[in-house]
Amino acid sequence: MLNVLYSNRLESLLPALIERCTQVTETPLAPEVIVIPNHALARWLSLKIAEETGVSANFQFQFPAEFLWRHFHQVLDDVPEASVFRTEVLSWRLYALFPQLVNEEAYPALRHYLAQSDERQQFALAERLAATYDQYLIYRPDWITDWDTGKQPHWQARLWQQLSAGMDERHWVDLQNHYLEKLPSIPKARLPERVSLFSVADLSPAFLALFSALGERTDVALFWVNPSQHYWSDILSEKQIARRLSQGQTTAYLESGNSLLASWGAQGRELFESLQDHDIEFTECFDAPPRQHLLGHLQHNILELQNSSNVADRFRLEPNDKSLQVHVCHSPFRELEVLHDQLLDCLQRDHNLTPGQIAVVTPDLTRYAPYIDAVFGTVPRAQHIPYHIAGLRQVQLPALISGYFALLEAAESRFENERVLSLLENPAIRRRFDIEDHHLPVIHNWIRDAQIRWGLDDNSRLEHDLPVGGQTHWQAGLDRLLLGYAMYSDGFQDYKNILPHADVEGSQARLLGGLAAFIQELGELSRKLSTDKSVPEWREILSWALDRFFQVDEEDQRWEQSIHQALQSLAHNAERGRFTGHL
The missing domain is CATH 1.20.5 (Single alpha-helices involved in coiled-coils or other helix-helix interfaces)
Structure with missing residues (x-):
């Protein structure tokens, strides 16, 4: 049986969760599994648990889909660690199918778009379609079932049939049905002893059915923020009532309850209604909000499922009441x-x-x-107010990762002097080519005096349909600098049409060698990136670029590892998506 504890305040649910987690299980060293909707709540729970108990350790915070798939992998046979129907894999599968769809009459809209788009636009479309199918698997399992049986023959259904026909793994819907069949016979020792869902308000009906079924075999509890202590799954907003009245329904069965909750509580209302369809034990712990201020008055009305429709019920706002504020700003x-x-x-x-x-x-x-x-x-x-941004990927990329992206962009550019020199601002690149921070002004002066503007050499200028023979590309400038180091020059006498640069001293040979090696490797990277390759070949080249251009210190090792892991995942997803083409 699924146990549901709900309250109108998140803080009121926390003591019950802490008490639950402190109860000793048969395997006390097993991690405490808490299913959460976002990373921000996981951080809040960790801090609050540590604040209340003195320690927060051995907790596993997982998203609903993440927990369920891990659970399937542990208790069912032939379930991989990651689904082939994940968005990251399905995108490659769709992209691999696009060349076939161009010639099929069943996809007129797709044919029109694919014929006019480049590779990046096509892959972006594949990602969008994969994300859409992922949502269908979670929130529209009935559609997927119909499509698998050949019903609803529109283009999305036909495309889904082509996708799933080539897969040798079960998708979410099929796997959920298989799990519900096998669950009664799964040994209890293979099931988690305790699972807690905390403030997860967007559970799909299919996910709720899975957790409810698991609750029949083990201890599963849902801690849910319920804003009202009355039954409110049938309330409607004023717009919904007006729409139904226009369709001929009578007003006897149309109630708005609290208009604010009816308008903004659609997601919670759907979960509240879905909970009524399962065998659930409800426990409530509502806290009456204070009514001395405007915010508390609104919360009280929501709790009691009422509006302040009468003049006598309306709240008298005090001048110093700042509990609820509205600010109009221009940006x-x-x-x-x-x-x-x-x-x-x-x-x-x-x-x-x-x-x-x-x-x-x-x-x-x-x-x-x-x-x-x-x-x-x-x-x-x-x-200053201490702050932390939660629930968002890092806004400012680490220097190693931002430098890596800048390197790849520069390798496909015109090699303007400022763009190339900006790469040397990265400490890991400087370490690789033995260039110190205080060397940068010297290099800037060399580039200025050698009149280096853009382009690696004459060949790179030809690629941009510009005349060759100029002396402002990197190769010509380096020839001047190297010749100036090798021989004496007064700045006026050339040697084989190359005018040596007169200001390169003997002690600067090592610095000049590092700069020359850096430009040479940039040219090599540019050549490697200029041709189409398979995804595994791209992974090798991109990994080579990271190792060749960056010498990381201890602080950057984790970011270096994350890049290598991302490249490995890219190749693995393409392989699982059966993409064998060249990009």
Whole structure:
């Protein structure tokens, strides 16, 4: 049986979770599995558990799909560690099918797009389609079942049939049905002793059915934030009521309850309704919010599933009530400036409030991410508020990774002097070619005096349909510098049409050799990247570029390993997606 504990406050669920986790199981060294909706909540739980108990260790925070697939892999036969129907793999499978679809009459829209798009656009389409099918597998299993049996013969169904026909593994829907059949006979020792789902509000009906079935065999509990203590799965927003009235329904069965909850609580309402279809033991621990301020009044109305429709019920707003504020700003940057000022005001007014108790949420974190450090990270020390950006990939890439991307971009560029010199700003590249930080001004002076502008040599200029024979590319400039080191020059006498550069001293030979080797390797990388290759060949070349151009220190070793792992995953996903072409 699935146990559901719900409350209108997330903080009220935490003590119950901590008490549950402190109960000793038969295998006390087994990790405590907590299923969470995002990384930010995992971080919050870790901090709160450590704050309440003194330690937070041996916890495994997993997303719902991640937990279920790991569980399938542990208890079922022939289930790989990762699904071949993952977006990363399915993208390659779709991309491999595109050349066949161009000649098939069954895909007119795809044929039109593929005929007018390049490789990058086609792969972007493959990723988009793969993500769409991934959502279908989770939220529309009935569609997938119909498509597998040949129903609904539209282009997405036909494309899905082509995809799944070539796969030798079960997809999500098929695997879920297989799991539900095998679950009663799975030995209890192979099942997890305890699973906790904390504040997961977007469980699909299929996932909820799996957790409910697992709850029949082991201890599964769902800690859920339920904003109202009344039954509210049948409430409708004013727009939904108006739409149904226009369709001829009577008003007797159409209720809005609390209009705010009806409008904004669609996701929670769907889960609440789905829970009623399962054998579940409910436990509630609602906390009545204080009604002294506007925010508490709104929370009370939601809790009681009511509106302040009567004049007598309406809240009287006090002038100093700042519990709910609306600020109109002209840009995201200004929004963050206002936010910072308001947080400072809150911290000054309430000395018991700490930065660790403040959470800032936004529906589009990527839009605001570039401005967060610009506002919160640049204020005077007296106004600094400690902060952490959770739930977002690192906004500012580590120097090794950003330098690696810059290197690959430069290898396909015109090799402008500023672009090439900017690569030497990276410490790992300088270490590889024995160039120190204080050498950079010397190199800049050499490049300026040798009049190096762009292009590796005459061949690179031909690639851009420009005349050859100029003396402003890298090879000509290096010839001048090297000849200036090898022989005496007064700056006016040339040797075989090369004018030596007069200012290269004997002690600078090592520096000049490192610069020459760097430019030579850039040319080699450019040649390697200029032809089509298979995905395994690309992995080898990109790995070679990382090892050849970067000498990492202890701090950068983890980033070097992450790049190698990403390249390995790229090749592995392409192989599992059965892509054998060249790019």
